[in-house]
Amino acid sequence: MPSDTIRAALIQRLRVSSAIADEDVKEIEALPISVRQYPSERAVVRDGERASECCLIVDGFCARSKTIASGRRQILSLQIPGEIPDLMSLFLHVMDHDLTTLTPATLGFISHDNLRKLHRRSPRVAEMFWRDTLIDSAMFREWIVNVGQRPAPARLAHVMIELRERLRLIGRVDGDSFEMPLTQEQIGEALGITAVHANRVIKQVRQEGVVEFSRGRVTVLDEQKFQELADFDGRYLHQSPTL
Amino acid sequence: MPRFHFDIHEDSRLIKDEDGQNFANVEGARKEAMLTGASIAREAFMAGSADQVVVDVREDEQTPCLKISIRLEVQELAGDQPRTIA
Numbered sequence: 001m002p003s004d005t006i007r008a009a010l011i012q013r014l015r016v017s018s019a020i021a022d023e024d025v026k027e028i029e030a031l032p033i034s035v036r037q038y039p040s041e042r043a044v045v046r047d048g049e050r051a052s053e054c055c056l057i058v059d060g061f062c063a064r065s066k067t068i069a070s071g072r073r074q075i076l077s078l079q080i081p082g083e084i085p086d087l088m089s090l091f092l093h094v095m096d097h098d099l100t101t102l103t104p105a106t107l108g109f110i111s112h113d114n115l116r117k118l119h120r121r122s123p124r125v126a127e128m129f130w131r132d133t134l135i136d137s138a139m140f141r142e143w144i145v146n147v148g149q150r151p152a153p154a155r156l157a158h159v160m161i162e163l164r165e166r167l168r169l170i171g172r173v174d175g176d177s178f179e180m181p182l183t184q185e186q187i188g189e190a191l192g193i194t195a196v197h198a199n200r201v202i203k204q205v206r207q208e209g210v211v212e213f214s215r216g217r218v219t220v221l222d223e224q225k226f227q228e229l230a231d232f233d234g235r236y237l238h239q240s241p242t243l
Numbered sequence: 244m245p246r247f248h249f250d251i252h253e254d255s256r257l258i259k260d261e262d263g264q265n266f267a268n269v270e271g272a273r274k275e276a277m278l279t280g281a282s283i284a285r286e287a288f289m290a291g292s293a294d295q296v297v298v299d300v301r302e303d304e305q306t307p308c309l310k311i312s313i314r315l316e317v318q319e320l321a322g323d324q325p326r327t328i329a
Contacts, residue, residue, distance in 0.1 A: 151289065152286050193282050194275055194278050195264060196279040197282050199260065200258055203258060
């Protein structure tokens with residue numbers, strides 16, 4: 001796989017959200033990344049494991065999650081190409097949650113050693129990655145509010161709009177539709193409800209003419225209703241260097 | 244593993260579960276039905292869209308083997324009695 005394809009989504013994202021300088025792009029282009037293919041629903045790194053590399057999603061979707069003693073799983077975030085969802089493992093040595101593929105995925109692995117060297121060589125890149133993990137925690141704050149306070153249809157709409165706004169950054173929104181490759185059960189796990197309840201919520205938002213979800217794809221039927229239902233304010237995504 | 248379907252009634256509105264889900268036994272399906280009923284009831288009661296939520300659990304096309312019913316009852320008590328603060 002050509003080097004620019006591997007890093008394209010990451011660089012695109014850093015350009016928009018952090019205004020990365022050209023010389024820093026060169027640093028990232030020079031970063032050794034070993035690419036591996038993963039099937040869907042495969043653990044990339046598990047809760048309790050000690051990681052020695054970080055994972056850049058080149059293509060495909062992943063999710064971070066945590067499973068409680070009874071076996072019920074909470075999905076904590078959806079992760080898309082251009083993101084390094086376990087960047088924190090550079091400093092937090094033992095994983096405190098799982099990172100799993102949702103779809104077949106192309107993943108690029110960057111050794112902690114090489115990342116550390118890059119940070120020492122270029123403190124600006126280090127700051128950018130730091131900002132990245134802070135945005136990550138801003139997204140978790142929003143996710144807690146979503147799961148804890150919003151009614152289920154609003155919760156679903158919010159997760160959908162967040163995903164869309166992040167996909168938009170890397171040019172992966174197609175008019176009024178975009179990919180959300182989750183099963184009903186996984187949607188339930190993201191919203192903190194059962195699969196049957198998730199199914200009911202998906203039917204409700206379709207019947208109300210807001211949004212259609214089928215075969216892992218979201219199609220917006222009424223943008224205004226969608227926005228109102230989700231109660232979405234994208235500031236927390238900090239998708240601009242001034243935010 | 245048997246496949247269970249969870250049909251939901253919110254007052255008189257019925258949402259049939261065409262897909263169903265596999266559970267090792269009725270006990271697993273019972274837990275799922277309770278969680279589902281409770282969380283749908285919470286939403287419906289808060290939104291004021293229904294006062295009763297019923298989950299019928301059936302194995303494939305058979306008649307239901309389990310029924311879970313949750314009803315909201317709010318009683319307004321008359322009078323403006325002074326409240327005592329403990």
